[in-house]
Amino acid sequence: MVLGATAGKALPGPSFRVTQVRGTVLEEEVHGRPERLAPTVRPPPGPRLRSSRGHPQRCCGRTTGRRRTEGRSRTWKSRRKPLGNGYDRHMPLTFTLDPAITPELRDGILDLWTDVTNAGGAVGFVPPVTRDEIRPGLVRQFASMVEERSRLLVGHDEEGRVAATAFLTSNGHPLMTHWIWLYTVMVHPRHQGKGHGRDLLAAAERAARTLDGVEAIRLACRGGLGLERFYASCGYKEVGRVPGAIRVAPGDDRDDVIMLLPLT
Numbered sequence: 120m121v122l123g124a125t126a127g128k129a130l131p132g133p134s135f136r137v138t139q140v141r142g143t144v145l146e147e148e149v150h151g152r153p154e155r156l157a158p159t160v161r162p163p164p165g166p167r168l169r170s171s172r173g174h175p176q177r178c179c180g181r182t183t184g185r186r187r188t189e190g191r192s193r194t195w196k197s198r199r200k201p202l203g204n205g206y207d208r209h210m211p212l213t214f215t216l217d218p219a220i221t222p223e224l225r226d227g228i229l230d231l232w233t234d235v236t237n238a239g240g241a242v243g244f245v246p247p248v249t250r251d252e253i254r255p256g257l258v259r260q261f262a263s264m265v266e267e268r269s270r271l272l273v274g275h276d277e278e279g280r281v282a283a284t285a286f287l288t289s290n291g292h293p294l295m296t297h298w299i300w301l302y303t304v305m306v307h308p309r310h311q312g313k314g315h316g317r318d319l320l321a322a323a324e325r326a327a328r329t330l331d332g333v334e335a336i337r338l339a340c341r342g343g344l345g346l347e348r349f350y351a352s353c354g355y356k357e358v359g360r361v362p363g364a365i366r367v368a369p370g371d372d373r374d375d376v377i378m379l380l381p382l383t
């Protein structure tokens with residue numbers, strides 16, 4: 120039995136046009152039991168991330184090039200323009216919006232998130248962490264995707280490994296549906312400093328521009344790491360800062376820096 124959007128009604132999520140195997144995996148991840156999803160599952164009311172064409176849209180990558188359409192997700196290979204700074208010497212990542220959630224992808228994201236955190240990245244945890252500590256956070260993201268509140272953008276390297284992610288997420292406030300959050304922006308440590316972070320944000324921006332009624336991307340980053348400079352290099356502007364809002368450790372409070380990218 121095939122579950123998911125292609126089965127007609129089984130799953131509300133944009134990326135879960137799933138086979139039995141994928142449906143089973145998701146059900147285990149999201150609800151902690153191995154049964155397949157019931158066809159009556161519906162997303163709760165609230166803001167959804169819909170494309171301007173009225174259905175989930177996949178579009179990413181700041182450049183065109185090789186494009187692969189598999190079910191509802193689309194993949195673009197970024198063809199980076201020469202930047203004159205050495206970035207173009209590196210193989211670009213292949214970005215996919217709304218990839219099918221497979222065990223390989225789940226494990227790849229867990230590895231990425233764990234490695235990034237343990238290398239000092241500011242993605243919700245402090246090192247040292249294990250995959251098991253990260254896992255509930257990823258499951259929450261999957262659940263949010265099922266509810267159509269979140270869209271996953273993933274970058275794979277030339278060896279097919281998960282190398283970068285970002286989640287485009289609506290917020291629950293009915294008066295704030297005209298902008299989205301960007302969460303969990305990360306590039307694997309082995310790929311950092313090669314321009315992939317900028318490509319990732321360009322792909323996220325491209326995707327956000329296809330979403331119905333979305334006029335800005337907002338994100339929050341941890342102060343003290345220079346991340347404002349990274350986001351500024353991608354066009355974001357600092358619009359707010361809550362001093363000491365993030366307690367990384369006792370005696371180590373960091374600012375919560377709010378960055379905004381208007382799309383209009």
Ligand SMILES: CC(C)(COP(=O)(O)OP(=O)(O)OC[C@H]1O[C@@H](n2cnc3c(N)ncnc32)[C@H](O)[C@@H]1OP(=O)(O)O)[C@@H](O)C(=O)NCCC(=O)NCCS
Nearest residue numbers: 240241305306311312313314315316317340345346348349
């Ligand atoms: C932040 C991150 C996504 C940037 O990705 P990246 O691939 O290393 O960045 P790029 O190579 O595309 O760099 C783009 C620009 O930002 C700058 N930059 C990147 N990371 C930076 C940092 N931490 N501090 C200051 N500047 C930074 C680069 O120097 C470059 O500027 P330049 O072109 O003027 O030299 C990546 O380093 C990462 O995953 N960090 C750990 C996770 C994390 O903290 N994420 C932020 C969550 S809010």
